[in-house]
Amino acid sequence: MVEKIRDTLRQYARLNRDVSGISEDADLYACGLTSHATVNLMLGLEDAFQVEFPERMLRRRTFETIGNIRESIAELTAGLPAAAS
Amino acid sequence: MPITVMSRSFGALERAQHIGLEVAAPVADAVDRDARFPIEALSALRAERMLGIFIPTEFGGGGCSIADLSAICATLGQYCSATAMIYAMHQIQVACIVRHAHESDFFAGYLAELADTQSLIASATSEIGVGGDVRSSVCTIEHDDGSFSLTKQAPVISYGEYADAILATARRMPDAPPSDQVLALLKREEFTLTRTSGWDTLGFRGTCSPGFTLTATASDDHILPAPYANISSETMLPVSHIVWSSLWLGIATAAVGRARAYIRAEARKSPGKTPVASVRLAEVVSRLQGMRALVNDSVRDYESIMHDSDALSAMNFAIRMNNLKLICSTTVVDIVSQAMLICGMSGYRADSKFSLGRLLRDAYGAALMINNDRIYGANAAMLLVSKDD
Numbered sequence: 001m002v003e004k005i006r007d008t009l010r011q012y013a014r015l016n017r018d019v020s021g022i023s024e025d026a027d028l029y030a031c032g033l034t035s036h037a038t039v040n041l042m043l044g045l046e047d048a049f050q051v052e053f054p055e056r057m058l059r060r061r062t063f064e065t066i067g068n069i070r071e072s073i074a075e076l077t078a079g080l081p082a083a084a085s
Numbered sequence: 086m087p088i089t090v091m092s093r094s095f096g097a098l099e100r101a102q103h104i105g106l107e108v109a110a111p112v113a114d115a116v117d118r119d120a121r122f123p124i125e126a127l128s129a130l131r132a133e134r135m136l137g138i139f140i141p142t143e144f145g146g147g148g149c150s151i152a153d154l155s156a157i158c159a160t161l162g163q164y165c166s167a168t169a170m171i172y173a174m175h176q177i178q179v180a181c182i183v184r185h186a187h188e189s190d191f192f193a194g195y196l197a198e199l200a201d202t203q204s205l206i207a208s209a210t211s212e213i214g215v216g217g218d219v220r221s222s223v224c225t226i227e228h229d230d231g232s233f234s235l236t237k238q239a240p241v242i243s244y245g246e247y248a249d250a251i252l253a254t255a256r257r258m259p260d261a262p263p264s265d266q267v268l269a270l271l272k273r274e275e276f277t278l279t280r281t282s283g284w285d286t287l288g289f290r291g292t293c294s295p296g297f298t299l300t301a302t303a304s305d306d307h308i309l310p311a312p313y314a315n316i317s318s319e320t321m322l323p324v325s326h327i328v329w330s331s332l333w334l335g336i337a338t339a340a341v342g343r344a345r346a347y348i349r350a351e352a353r354k355s356p357g358k359t360p361v362a363s364v365r366l367a368e369v370v371s372r373l374q375g376m377r378a379l380v381n382d383s384v385r386d387y388e389s390i391m392h393d394s395d396a397l398s399a400m401n402f403a404i405r406m407n408n409l410k411l412i413c414s415t416t417v418v419d420i421v422s423q424a425m426l427i428c429g430m431s432g433y434r435a436d437s438k439f440s441l442g443r444l445l446r447d448a449y450g451a452a453l454m455i456n457n458d459r460i461y462g463a464n465a466a467m468l469l470v471s472k473d474d
Contacts, residue, residue, distance in 0.1 A: 016262040029314055032262030035220065039466045046470075055473040060318065060398035 012044040024067040051076040101157040104129045105164035113165040117443050120290035122247050126168040137200040139179050145200035152384050155331040162335020166447040167291025171244050173328035178206035178252045180324045185316045191306035207248035213238040221263040225256040234302045243294040266313035276301035288446035319397040323387050323406045330380050330413035333451050337417045340424035341373050343439045347428045362427040369423040376416045383409040400471040407460045414451035421448045
């Protein structure tokens with residue numbers, strides 16, 4: 001799942017460094033993630049994992065780190081093994 | 086007429102009312118005509134300890150609430166838009182320090198100093214080269230052995246030449262991305278301003294907001310510990326939109342007051358005959374009530390979650406606060422324009438007691454400070470994923 005998240009970050013997050021080198025607990029906002037890019041990232045993740053982020057997840061913290069994104073997606077895909085691959 | 090907007094410290098509101106009516110109003114036209122700093126009103130606000138009113142009492146301040154600030158700005162806005170805007174912008178800076186820096190030793194000391202000296206703080210968030218995006222910086226903090234230096238090309242710094250301190254945004258360090266910003270406090274003796282443009286505008290002329298090259302050197306502890314991203318979403322944006330909307334409400338209230346006085350004078354001239362424009366007055370009063378309700382609702386909205394950083398970072402909250410700004414900045418123009426139709430030539434004249442020219446010119450500024458199109462764009466982007474209205 002983390003690799004798929006990294007792919008989506010590469011495509012939409014417009015970070016200022018190589019996504020492969022960003023650890024799971026690094027602050028993505030400090031890596032150049034803007035609020036505008038966050039929207040594109042969300043749309044990309046929704047498409048990649050076939051999920052829809054509920055309103056309660058549309059907060060700064062959800063997209064702050066790769067680890068937080070992974071936890072949110074894991075919660076949304078629980079019971080949907082195919083989507084979580 | 087005093088605006089009562091949920092204020093809990095009536096003493097402060099009464100002082101604002103007194104200063105507005107007795108000190109700011111008599112020179113409001115001169116301040117506007119000469120585009121000069123409203124020194125009389127700001128001196129009075131300082132003397133009445135109104136500048137430190139939002140600082141918590143533990144630091145020697147007035148400990149007032151956001152609702153109080155809203156009511157004070159709405160009151161001042163009725164008498165002198167420039168005074169109200171300077172006051173509002175100062176309180177936005179104070180709110181950022183109170184919320185995001187009071188745990189730092191330096192800022193705890195600074196808050197006490199601020200309460201004691203009633204200093205005036207200006208803001209340098211906009212910058213040439215970022216296309217109006219205040220969440221993006223070109224300039225950077227450059228550290229050097231416990232202190233830092235900063236050079237910023239600011240297209241406007243409101244009342245910069247009259248401020249005792251400036252809060253400026255900059256990138257965290259030279260290799261940080263444009264969006265990784267911090268907020269730094271620069272005291273008068275730590276910065277120099279070199280004027281790069283004038284301030285000869287349609288309205289808000291007394292805010293004295295020319296462009297400057299800002300250069301500063303200060304010690305590292307002057308940088309607020311929280312990232313500016315958090316300061317912006319939790320305090321700077323919501324408080325700005327609340328206090329600005331409140332002072333626009335003051336402008337709208339003043340315009341409706343003049344329209345009401347005009348209709349009453351007309352009615353007295355020919356009793357038994359309802360003035361033609363009285364229906365229009367009824368309409369504009371309803372618009373004003375809607376505007377006031379939105380301001381109050383937004384104050385309650387913010388106060389109900391202001392201690393929950395996570396909730397404040399939510400998209401739907403950002404959209405609601407943006408909508409407050411969008412609605413109030415356009416409604417104030419509508420209301421003053423309606424008042425102009427009611428007062429007719431008496432409102433159009435510059436030398437009448439029903440004159441509305443200054444209020445209309447000031448009202449047009451509301452949509453431009455953080456341009457409404459930029460805010461609509463931000464909301465449009467968020468609405469691609471946000472569903473909760």
